[in-house]
Amino acid sequence: MVLVSFSAFSQTDFIVTSKADTLVGEVRILSYDLIERVQLERDKKKETYTALQVLSVNKDGKIYKPVKYQNRYVFMQLLKPGYLNLYGFKLEGQNTYDGRFLVKLNGTSQELPNIGFKKIMADFLGDCSAVANKIKEGDLVRTQIENIVDEYNTCMNSKSAPPATTPLSENDKTQALDDFTKKVEALDFESKGDAIELLKDIRNRVSKGEAIPNYLTEGLKGYVAKTPQLTADLETLLALLKK
Numbered sequence: 001m002v003l004v005s006f007s008a009f010s011q012t013d014f015i016v017t018s019k020a021d022t023l024v025g026e027v028r029i030l031s032y033d034l035i036e037r038v039q040l041e042r043d044k045k046k047e048t049y050t051a052l053q054v055l056s057v058n059k060d061g062k063i064y065k066p067v068k069y070q071n072r073y074v075f076m077q078l079l080k081p082g083y084l085n086l087y088g089f090k091l092e093g094q095n096t097y098d099g100r101f102l103v104k105l106n107g108t109s110q111e112l113p114n115i116g117f118k119k120i121m122a123d124f125l126g127d128c129s130a131v132a133n134k135i136k137e138g139d140l141v142r143t144q145i146e147n148i149v150d151e152y153n154t155c156m157n158s159k160s161a162p163p164a165t166t167p168l169s170e171n172d173k174t175q176a177l178d179d180f181t182k183k184v185e186a187l188d189f190e191s192k193g194d195a196i197e198l199l200k201d202i203r204n205r206v207s208k209g210e211a212i213p214n215y216l217t218e219g220l221k222g223y224v225a226k227t228p229q230l231t232a233d234l235e236t237l238l239a240l241l242k243k
Helices: 117-124 129-137 142-157 170-185 192-207 214-224 228-241
Strands: 014-017 022-024 026-031 037-042 045-050 054-059 062-069 072-080 084-089 099-104 109-111
Touching (some): 022 037, 026 054, 054 192, 062 084, 062 099, 062 109, 072 142, 084 142, 117 129, 129 142, 142 214, 170 192, 170 228, 192 214
Antiparallel strands (some): 014 054, 037 045, 054 062, 062 072, 099 109
């Protein structure tokens, strides 16, 4: 049963499908009980895609991404991207994105808690002790969630792998990324779309000669962790990226 539709749209709206195709048209996000959908109208034809078929939705200048939440797949508004993504979501009975949800690139997630904030958030962000300690000590509080996300992502960025002494050419690395991406695209698994999007980000950085932050490679590991067909190829790829 369709619960809600968003009727306002702009010709600049577009969606990016799980196949990495960008489709421009009039966009409506539809709220369903279990898996939300997005309707795209172009050339007077309407097409509907489920949240599992879409990487992202750009609507009215805002970005929405499919996120698993309480056994549902819903579109949440991306407020801050990074190793730790901050999303806004619709609380029950509301049409505005006032809830806050945190998702790491390794797939772990946490709704911003009201009760037990210090302990829950310090544990969730424990891989950055500096931020976790500030939360424990009360230097960072719930109302500063955007600052918390910024500081945590800066912390994780600082853990980038050091430059290799004998680097491969950019062409070698991009070719390896392209080959691995094709293998990912050929399989069907839950986090496939996220893995492809992350691979695109890594490839873009490689093509610019930039260092690959550790959080990106760790996120990629998390997305394909339950796909044993990719384990050996992923290890080979990550070894090549370090050279």
